[in-house]
Amino acid sequence: MPDAIVTYPALAARLLTLPPSCGPARLVAVDGPSGAGKSTFTDHLAAVLVGAPIIRSDDFSVPWDADPLTWWRPLEMAVLDPLRDGRPAVLRRYDWHHDRYGPQERIPPAPVAIVEGVGAAWAGSPAAYRIWIDAPRDLRRARALDRDGPEYAEAWDAWSTRESTHFTEDGTRARCDLRVDGTTFTQHRFRTPT
Known part of the structure; x- marks a missing residue:
């Protein structure tokens, strides 16, 4: 059976x-291993969900040697708890290049909020919809090292092992509502393996 082609407007x-899952918001979790294409996919989806805030695991300080869910409690306190109460959240996004947090940013409750990163769709997430993005390991590693720099090769390999253990123990992939092929999506559509 051929893979299905889906457009971002159809997914939106x-x-x-969907019924709201975090206060008035439908929380959409975009998860998968590092370098799979989560950020790019999320940007394309958010472009058609005008006004949907994106909160990424990269908005929090997560050391390379940390547990993949290190960012979850700060996410809950800064973003999910206020949104759950129907209040605006206040987030200071972490700047990895300068090793510091940026200015406060107000995130109002919206019909859809997207949480993207390793661990976004874990069992404890209040997601209304979970999306799994994956690509072959060699491609993911090349993308990550192109993004972060070749000096992070050893750190990425260790991180890849930790995230793989997390995904296996949590059963994340099986829990997801949609699987996306991270090798071929474009700005307008994506492929779902069948």
Whole structure:
């Protein structure tokens, strides 16, 4: 059976029909291993979900040698708890290049909020919809080292092992509502393996 081709507007329409899962918001979790294409996919999806805030694991300080869920408690306190109460969240996004947090940013409750990063769709997430993005390990590693620099090769390899252990123990991939091929999506559509 051939893979299915889906457009971002079609996915956005589906998401807007879901019941809210975090206060008034339908929380969409975009998860998968490092370098799979989560950030790019999330940007394309958010472009059609006008006004949908994106909160990324990279917005928090997560050392290379940390547990993949290190960012979850700070996410809950800064973003999810206020949104759950229907209040705006206040987030200071971490700047990895300068090793510091940026200015406070107000995140108002919205019909859809996207949480993206390793661990976004874990069992404890209040996600209304979970998306798994994956690509072959060699491609993911090349993307990550192109993004972060070749000096992070050893750290990325160790991180890859930790995230793989997390995904296996949590059963993340099996829990996801949608699987996306991270090798071929474009700005307008993506492929879901069948």
